[in-house]
Amino acid sequence: MLALQNKFKGRHLLTLADYSGDEIKTILEVAAHIKQKHKSSIPTPYLQGKTLAMIFQKASTRTRVSFEVGMYQLGGRSLFLSSKDIQLGRGETVADTARVMSRFVDGIMIRTFAQSDMEELARHADIPVINGLTDLTHPCQILADLLTIKEHKGKLAGLKLAYVGDGNNIAHSLLLGGSKVGMHVAVASPRGYQPNDTIVRLAKEACAGSGGRVEVLTDPVAAVSGADVVVTDVWTSMGQEAEAEQRVKVFTPYQVNSRLTSHAKPDYIFLHCLPAHRGEEVTAEIIDGPHSVVWDEAENRLHAQKAVLTLLMAD
Numbered sequence: 001m002l003a004l005q006n007k008f009k010g011r012h013l014l015t016l017a018d019y020s021g022d023e024i025k026t027i028l029e030v031a032a033h034i035k036q037k038h039k040s041s042i043p044t045p046y047l048q049g050k051t052l053a054m055i056f057q058k059a060s061t062r063t064r065v066s067f068e069v070g071m072y073q074l075g076g077r078s079l080f081l082s083s084k085d086i087q088l089g090r091g092e093t094v095a096d097t098a099r100v101m102s103r104f105v106d107g108i109m110i111r112t113f114a115q116s117d118m119e120e121l122a123r124h125a126d127i128p129v130i131n132g133l134t135d136l137t138h139p140c141q142i143l144a145d146l147l148t149i150k151e152h153k154g155k156l157a158g159l160k161l162a163y164v165g166d167g168n169n170i171a172h173s174l175l176l177g178g179s180k181v182g183m184h185v186a187v188a189s190p191r192g193y194q195p196n197d198t199i200v201r202l203a204k205e206a207c208a209g210s211g212g213r214v215e216v217l218t219d220p221v222a223a224v225s226g227a228d229v230v231v232t233d234v235w236t237s238m239g240q241e242a243e244a245e246q247r248v249k250v251f252t253p254y255q256v257n258s259r260l261t262s263h264a265k266p267d268y269i270f271l272h273c274l275p276a277h278r279g280e281e282v283t284a285e286i287i288d289g290p291h292s293v294v295w296d297e298a299e300n301r302l303h304a305q306k307a308v309l310t311l312l313m314a315d
Contacts, residue, residue, distance in 0.1 A: 007023070007026075008023075008026075008311035008312055009311070009312065009313075009314070010127075010128060010312065011128060011312055012122045012125075012128055012129045012130070012312075013128070013129075013130045013131055013139055013140070013308055013312065014115075014118060014119060014122055014129065014131050014137075014139075015115075015131065015136075015137045015139055015173070015176065016137070016139045016142060016143075016173055016176040016177045016180060017176050017199075017202050017206075019180070020180065021180040021181050021182065021206070021209070021210050024143070024146070024177060024180050024181055025156075025181060026311075027143060027304070027307050027308060027311065028143065028146055028147050028150060028304070028307070030307040030310065030311060031143070031147050031300070031303045031304045031306065031307035032147065032150075032151075032303075033307075034303055034306050034307055034310065035300075035303040038073065038303070043075075044073065044074055044075075044306070044310075045074065045075030046074050046075065046310045046314045047071065047074035047075050047076035047106075047309060047310065047313055047314055048074075048075035048076065049075075049076070050071075050074075050075075050076035050077070050106040050107070050313055050314075051076060051077045051078070051079060051104075051105045051106055051107075052067065052071050052076060052077070052078045052079070052105065052106065052107045052108070052109055052309065052313070053078075053079050053081060053101055053104070053105040053107070053108045053109070054067055054068070054078055054079060054080050054081060054108075054109045054110075054111075054132070055081045055086065055088065055108060055109070055110040055111070055112070056080065056081065056082050056083070056110075056111050056132075057082075057083045057088070057110075057111065057112040057113060058111050058112060058113065058133060058238055059238070060111055060132070060133075061274075061275070062273075062274065062298060062301050063109075063111055063132045063133060063140070063301070064080065066301040066302040066305055067109050067132065067305055067309075068080070069302060070302055070305050070306040070309060071309065073302075073306065074306055074309060074310060076106075076309075076313075079105065094117055094120045094121050094124070095120060095123075095124040096124075097121065098120075098121045098122075098123075098124035098125040098129075099124055099125075099126075101125065101127070102125050102126040102127050105127065106127055106128075106313055107127050107128045107129075107130065107309070107312065107313045108121065108125060108127060108128070108129045108130065109129075109130040109132045110129065110130070110131065110132055111132035111133045111134075112133075112134055113134065113135050113239065114134065114135065115134040115135065115136035115137060117134075118131055118134055128312040128313055130305075130308060130309075130312070133169065134169065135168075135169060135237075135239070136169055136172060136196070136199075137169050137172050137173045137176070137199075138169040138170055138172075138173050138273070139173050139176075139177070140301065140304060140305050140308065141170065141173065141273050141301065142170070142173040142174055142176075142177040142178075143177070143304040143305075143307075143308065144297055144298075144300040144301040144303075144304040144305075145174070145177075145231070145271055145273075145297060145300075146177055146178075146181065147300045147303065147304050148269075148271065148293055148296050148297045148300050149161070149228075149229055149269070149271075151296065151300075152269050152293055152296070153228060153229075153269070156178075156181040156182065156183055157181060157182030157183065157210070157211065157212075158182065158183070158184075158211075159183050159184070159228040159229060160183070160184040160186065160226055160227045160228050160229070161174065161178050161183050161184065161185050161186070161227065161228065161229040161230075161231060162186045162187075162188070162220075162223040162224045162227035162229065162230050162231065162264070163185065163186070163187045163188070163223070163231045163232070163233075164187075164188045164189075164220045164223055164224065164230070164231070164232050164254050164256055164260070165188075165189065165232045165233050165234075165235060165251060165254050165256075165281055166189060166193050166233060166234075166235055166237070166247075166251070167187060167189040167193055167194040167195035167196070167216075168233060168237055169237075170231070170233045170273055171187050171189070171195050171233070172195055172196060172199045174187075174231065175187065175195060175199055175200060175202075175203035175214060176199065176202060176203055176206070178203075178212065178214075179203040179204070179206040179207050179210060179212045179213075179214055180206050180210055180212070181210060181212070182210040182211045182212045183212050183213075184212060184213040184214075184215075185203065185212070185213070185214050185215070186214075186215040186217060186222070186223040186224075186227070187214075187215065187216050187217065187223065188217045188218060188219060188220040188222065188223035188224075188254065189216070189217075189218065189254070190218060190250050190251065190253075190254065191218060192250075193250065193251075194216055194218075195216060200214065200216055220253065220254050220260055221260065221263050224260055224261065224263045224264050225263045225264070226263075226264070226265060227263075227264040227265060227268055228264075228265055228267075228268055228269070229268060229269055229270075229271060230256060230260075230261055230264050230268055230269075230270050230271070230291075231270075231271040231272065232254075232256045232272055232281045232282055233272065233273055233281065234275070234276070234277055234280070234281055235247045235248060235250075235251040235277075235280060235281050236248075248280065251280075251281070254281070255280070255281060255282065255283065256270070256281065256282040256283070256286055257282070257283040257285070257286060258283070258285060258286065261286060261291070268291055269291055269292075269293045270282075270286055270287065270289075270291045270292045270293065270294070271293060271294060271297050272287060272292075272294050272297075273297070274294060274298055276294070
């Protein structure tokens with residue numbers, strides 16, 4: 001497995017736009033391999049002696065726990081750094097922080113607001129920088145999603161994935177990742193809340209080589225019709241709290257409920273990156289029902305990220 005290092009070692013993971021479809025499939029294969037070893041209680045000390053700095057400017061449950069546990073299971077160590085612990089962008093420039101951290105640790109995972117801040121950090125770092133979430137993209141979550149879909153459906157290419165809700169970082173990364181691996185990705189969002197035009201263009205360009213398809217719609221029924229996978233996310237993300245009341249009014253017709261999912265394939269699976277607000281973007285009968293695979297999806301954050309860490313950081 002570590003023979004793959006020549007292709008990945010030292011690279012950043014800022015967005016799935018930077019990775020080919022074959023490279024994404026390789027990450028998923030490594031994730032499945034590492035997961036199988038973990039389930040069999042076989043040690044995977046691929047990062048023995050390595051340290052990952054984890055910079056959190058946004059709160060987190062799954063991202064922090066999965067990266068911290070992942071580094072431990074890979075034989076390495078992690079260092080949690082909140083905005084109160086370091087002077088990133090306040091008393092010290094992003095570039096200087098990158099240069100200093102590159103002398104101390106072997107990799108950086110950052111969860112922040114602006115994609116541009118993370119990209120600046122990567123430009124000046126001599127070590128891999130991994131996107132733990134920005135307002136624009138969330139690649140690690142979508143790697144976990146694709147791993148989960150592959151486990152339950154046996155394939156990715158040719159499947160229809162419907163995302164219903166805000167055209168946010170999850171929608172963006174589903175468009176980028178799904179298009180690269182040959183999926184049909186249909187996004188339904190209200191006007192004014194649709195995905196970033198540049199992201200949509202990149203996803204459509206990726207379809208030319210993968211056989212995938214991208215649709216951006218306003219009708220949730222059209223998006224979900226015939227879907228193998230149905231995905232949603234919260235209507236109000238961190239930093240948008242002042243818009244919460246207005247967003248509930250706008251997004252209510254986009255709730256994932258039994259009426260909407262009746263248009264999906266009978267054996268569809270439901271994904272949600274969590275945390276979920278039952279009764280808002282999804283009803284309890286869907287997220288807690290037989291089609292939901294959200295707990296497998298949450299677990300797969302650990303395995304997908306261990307694959308990324310191993311490929312980018314192992315010797």
